[in-house]
Amino acid sequence: MKSEALVLGIETSCDETAIGIVRGRTLLANVIASSVDEHARFGGVVPEVASRAHLEAIIPALDRAIKEAKISFTDLDALAVTAGPGLIGALLVGTSSATGLALASGKPIYAVNHLAAHVSVDALTHEAPLRPTIALLVSGGHSSLLRINDITANIEKLGQTLDDAAGEAFDKIARLLELGFPGGPAIDVLAKSGNKDAIDFPRGLTHAKDSEKHLFDFSFSGLKTAVARYIEATPAAKKSDVAASFQEAVVDVLISKALLACTQSGIDSLVIAGGVAANSRLREVAAERAAKSGVELRIPAPLLCTDNGAMVAALGSLMVSAGASASPIDFSADSAMSVLEVAR
């Protein structure tokens, strides 16, 4: 099997029109056109607006990526595209474009899972292939703890959020604090000037009574309510203290459960992926506690944590080198694609 496949990845599941090109495990181009500014005034991503923005951005983004990588389209060995999960109208722009390119060029296409792609981007940062690992996947739409036996073929789910995703919690609290959208990066910055121990916010599903049924599940709705009540009852509270204390509660739960999953499953490797993995406090706490627990920690560079096309290309490349078969050309996009389905 070819180990240095040249793969172009297309990502349009949410508000980023993103094209990445990799050769094997080497990143050649990572073009990201975001429509986030068009959604900001609505306080969240508007699906119709996102689809239209993808349509406008995708061809220019493809052109830019090919130029940036200094390759020609005919050099590519394979195409990869996010088939789900995500906003269906947004996904369809990427999958239709990718299918058209595959049909016209005769190149194989890998219709991959956005969540598995978030984890796969590790391949672009680390030389050594992933051993069986625990993965903490924390994005705007999903939060789960996974056991990755083989990122191209075998993923097990250990737990997930019962309500909001971690990123969604950041976005909602940012709205309460009037910090704009998306809220994660704004809270990250504001928290730096706040006191993380100022307010003792609840850590969801961490009580002894939760350990039987929800040891590896998350819940952020109680935390959200607690923060909302606190803000209402304490109008003079420093926003930076609220942001730092909220962030600490989220990070504490995420890292505690991820490391517990490592200990319990006897796996001494942890990957943290998805937009929230860009959070500076999460990266700091993860590094400290993983070192204490003797767990090897891998977190992609911040720009590769949030949505991008490089992660899709990376998963495509790993599939080519694993000898996985390509997807049928008539594959369908799936807004609710399960994290257990790596590709279609």
Ligand code: KG4
């Ligand atoms: O993975 P992603 O780019 O898109 C999805 O697949 O959902 O994740 C986006 C989420 C948003 O909720 C955003 O607020 C959050 O990741 N995020 C952060 C940071 N950067 C992005 N959350 C906390 N701290 C950050 N620095």
Ligand code: ZN
């Ligand atoms: Zn994502």
